[in-house]
Amino acid sequence: xxxxxxxxxxMGEFVLKDATLxxxxxxxxxxxxxxxxxxxxxxETLAGIYPPDSGxxxxxxxxxxxxxxRERRISMVYQDYMLFPHLTVAENIGxxxxxxxxxxxxxxxxxxxxxxxxSIDHLLHRYPETLSGGEQQRAAIARAVVMEPALLLLxxxxxxxxGRTREKLRRELRRLHDxxxxxVIHVTHNFEEVFSLADRVAxxxxxxxxxxxxxxxxxxxxxxxxxxxxxxxxxxxxGTCARKEGLSEVTIEGVKMVSTALADSEMVCVTIRPEEIxxxxxxxxxxxxxQYSGMVQxxxxxxxxxxxxxxxxxxxVVLITRQGYLEMxxxxxxxxxxxxxxxxxxxx
Amino acid sequence: xxxxxxxxxxxxxxxxxxxxFIIILLLLxxxxxxxxxxxxxxxxxEIQFAVYLSIVTSVASTVICILxxxxxxxxxxRYDFFGKNAVNTIVDMPLALPPLVAGVALLLFFGTTPIGKxxxxxxxxxVFTPLGIVVAQVFVNFPFMLRIMRSTFESxxxxxxxxxxTLGCTDVQALWQVTLPMAxxxxxxxxxxxxxxxxxxxxxxxxLAGATRMKTETLPISLFLNMSCGELELAISAATILxxxxxxxxxxxxxxxGSTSL
Numbered sequence: 001x002x003x004x005x006x007x008x009x010x011m012g013e014f015v016l017k018d019a020t021l022x023x024x025x026x027x028x029x030x031x032x033x034x035x036x037x038x039x040x041x042x043x044e045t046l047a048g049i050y051p052p053d054s055g056x057x058x059x060x061x062x063x064x065x066x067x068x069x070r071e072r073r074i075s076m077v078y079q080d081y082m083l084f085p086h087l088t089v090a091e092n093i094g095x096x097x098x099x100x101x102x103x104x105x106x107x108x109x110x111x112x113x114x115x116x117x118x119s120i121d122h123l124l125h126r127y128p129e130t131l132s133g134g135e136q137q138r139a140a141i142a143r144a145v146v147m148e149p150a151l152l153l154l155x156x157x158x159x160x161x162x163g164r165t166r167e168k169l170r171r172e173l174r175r176l177h178d179x180x181x182x183x184v185i186h187v188t189h190n191f192e193e194v195f196s197l198a199d200r201v202a203x204x205x206x207x208x209x210x211x212x213x214x215x216x217x218x219x220x221x222x223x224x225x226x227x228x229x230x231x232x233x234x235x236x237x238x239g240t241c242a243r244k245e246g247l248s249e250v251t252i253e254g255v256k257m258v259s260t261a262l263a264d265s266e267m268v269c270v271t272i273r274p275e276e277i278x279x280x281x282x283x284x285x286x287x288x289x290x291q292y293s294g295m296v297q298x299x300x301x302x303x304x305x306x307x308x309x310x311x312x313x314x315x316x317v318v319l320i321t322r323q324g325y326l327e328m329x330x331x332x333x334x335x336x337x338x339x340x341x342x343x344x345x346x347x348x
Numbered sequence: 349x350x351x352x353x354x355x356x357x358x359x360x361x362x363x364x365x366x367x368x369f370i371i372i373l374l375l376l377x378x379x380x381x382x383x384x385x386x387x388x389x390x391x392x393x394e395i396q397f398a399v400y401l402s403i404v405t406s407v408a409s410t411v412i413c414i415l416x417x418x419x420x421x422x423x424x425x426r427y428d429f430f431g432k433n434a435v436n437t438i439v440d441m442p443l444a445l446p447p448l449v450a451g452v453a454l455l456l457f458f459g460t461t462p463i464g465k466x467x468x469x470x471x472x473x474x475v476f477t478p479l480g481i482v483v484a485q486v487f488v489n490f491p492f493m494l495r496i497m498r499s500t501f502e503s504x505x506x507x508x509x510x511x512x513x514t515l516g517c518t519d520v521q522a523l524w525q526v527t528l529p530m531a532x533x534x535x536x537x538x539x540x541x542x543x544x545x546x547x548x549x550x551x552x553x554x555x556l557a558g559a560t561r562m563k564t565e566t567l568p569i570s571l572f573l574n575m576s577c578g579e580l581e582l583a584i585s586a587a588t589i590l591x592x593x594x595x596x597x598x599x600x601x602x603x604x605x606g607s608t609s610l
Binding site: 044047048049068069070072074075076078080082084085086095096099100143144147 | 505507508510511512513514515516517518521525526529530532
């Protein structure tokens with residue numbers, strides 16, 4: 001278990017203020033925050049690159065606040081890989097083991113295992129510059145996990161990759177975590193990574209950790225305006241997903257929704273942007289795949305826009321313009337129809 | 349018809365003229381004596397001595413420059429410390445200083461100060477000796493090495509070292525196993541430039557080590573001595589060797605120096 005207690009560090013441009021956080025054994029903790037929020041400085045302080053100004057770090061009962069990086073059993077993976085360009089992939093992965101004076105045959109065996117797990121075993125003799133971004137990041141992850149660290153730090157590991165590669169590597173990270181039960185702190189500004197990877201999520205802003213909880217808790221019940229605006233996801237549901245005619249059909253508390261997005265697993269999270277939902281007092285003549293009837297639960301007037309909450313088995317938040325709202329003359333308790341396209345349903 | 353680009357024509361023309369002028373100058377020197385005369389001069393005892401002394405002193409001074417410049421460049425690239433800006437400016441000073449002035453300063457230091465006298469008593473005599481040539485070359489040339497290594501280290505993200513440290517390296521091991529190998533092209537480029545400048549060093553060496561035939565006679569000194577007493581063939585053979593060395597080192601710098609900048 002890692003506990004970070006009142007950790008502060010001032011580096012001028014980036015700061016960390018009184019950060020307190022616990023990460024349990026085998027937990028996948030995602031830290032999310034905007035650019036410049038102090039995410040990297042938190043990881044680098046944990047890794048021992050800089051001494052903190054104040055506070056303590058305890059890993060598995062051992063105070064590591066003043067320990068040099070090499071004695072912490074913490075490995076780190078950066079967004080831009082940081083593979084050593086003068087070493088082959090195999091030498092990169094084995095770099096840490098060689099420093100620990102592990103016998104050569106054992107190094108080779110461990111390197112081969114890690115490379116195989118990450119599907120880069122055919123690239124071991126190559127130099128990093130000849131690899132694609134995704135392959136380089138796999139090599140960097142392999143280099144970190146062969147050390148069997150007590151804690152693995154991932155600094156925006158997927159941010160430099162293109163869409164499909166990112167998706168694949170995200171699944172690999174999940175698989176790696178499940179297979180080895182490594183404790184992970186993963187820093188990102190990308191919400192999808194929170195939904196698909198995190199056991200718990202911490203929101204960081206201006207060097208302060210403002211909220212910690214399960215993704216559901218943080219996204220549904222932001223504890224302050226910053227988190228609400230930053231994570232600002234409405235119409236977030238958990239459901240079970242099935243394939244149907246090339247589409248996904250998600251069942252949420254008995255309500256079925258169709259999505260064009262394809263899911264990796266059966267348990268999924270679904271979001272629909274409130275402005276992409278049509279609402280009308282009459283049945284909607286639209287080819288949208290998702291159509292429901294319900295009752296207006298709540299109307300919140302925000303000036304230019306109006307937020308209407310509709311109960312149609314699940315609570316849907318719909319955002320409409322003030323003009324549209326006045327023309328329809330909606331009131332709480334009215335029966336209404338809502339519709340949205342299958343392509344508006346995002347699945348994580 | 350397309351409008352001819354006047355600016356392009358003029359600027360390319362200037363660059364082309366400059367290139368042709370340089371080539372003509374080099375060819376003039378090399379082709380001045382007959383090949384047989386050139387060969388016999390090059391194999392003469394005096395020129396052989398000058399070549400030998402030039403190579404020994406320039407290699408020694410290059411090694412010393414590397415030993416001084418690499419640590420200072422690393423400190424200037426990686427750490428913040430009090431007076432860093434001042435240090436950055438002052439270590440570049442010998443570049444701007446006329447070599448003759450540097451030579452006079454070195455002569456005063458080794459000839460008149462207690463430190464210089466103490467070194468002389470301990471057997472390290474720098475005034476009018478080959479040792480003086482080495483010192484003069486080091487003083488005038490280490491800024492080249494320093495500048496190249498500083499920009500090389502600055503171009504290598506410190507995160508490579510961070511990762512190396514989490515993988516079991518001490519600070520020194522991270523530098524030795526990761527940053528220095530990554531700085532190889534800078535080391536080669538800096539070494540070659542420093543060595544080539546060392547071979548050609550004249551002013552500071554003349555002041556500190558003097559121009560004594562067959563004693564402190566490096567190739568440039570030999571060129572100077574033989575030119576002054578009308579031994580044109582010997583002078584030109586020394587010049588020819590210097591030209592060959594310059595061309596070769598420029599090639600190595602361009603070929604292996606990568607994106608290194610001065």
